[in-house]
Amino acid sequence: MAALNQEHCEACNADAPKVSDDELASLMREIPEWTPVTDDGVMMLRREFKFKNFRQALEFTNKVGEIAEAEKHHPEIITEWGKATVTWWTHAINGLHKNDFVMAAKTDEILK
Numbered sequence: 746m747a748a749l750n751q752e753h754c755e756a757c758n759a760d761a762p763k764v765s766d767d768e769l770a771s772l773m774r775e776i777p778e779w780t781p782v783t784d785d786g787v788m789m790l791r792r793e794f795k796f797k798n799f800r801q802a803l804e805f806t807n808k809v810g811e812i813a814e815a816e817k818h819h820p821e822i823i824t825e826w827g828k829a830t831v832t833w834w835t836h837a838i839n840g841l842h843k844n845d846f847v848m849a850a851k852t853d854e855i856l857k
């Protein structure tokens with residue numbers, strides 16, 4: 746199987762499948778620094794990234810924005826002094842799709 750960070754998002758509509766509990770468990774092993782969180786009943790993936798200052802957090806935010814535009818899949822990003830909090834979920838299905846795990850893995854790759 747290709748590494749998650751080498752995969753691409755598939756076009757996704759309201760009929761697309763949410764990840765099953767088994768898929769969730771196995772996909773989480775590929776992005777161990779992310780946490781599944783539930784916000785208003787919607788499951789999401791979240792990770793906090795720490796930086797030395799606001800500028801570095803902002804530069805990272807913009808790089809995440811570039812991969813989001815390239816893959817047409819978009820996160821919530823909260824950018825603060827020394828920190829960016831990235832949250833991925835699939836709006837179209839109000840939950841987690843494989844695409845969110847691909848994007849989390851690509852997000853991790855930005856800092857490698």
Ligand SMILES: C[C@H](O)[C@H](O)[C@H]1CNC2=NC(N)=NC(=O)C2=N1
Pocket residue numbers: 757817818819820833834835836837838
């Ligand atoms: C038409 C367009 O591709 C869709 O609206 C995309 C845009 N980016 C998206 N991003 C996320 N995270 N979930 C979506 O369902 C989604 N839909």
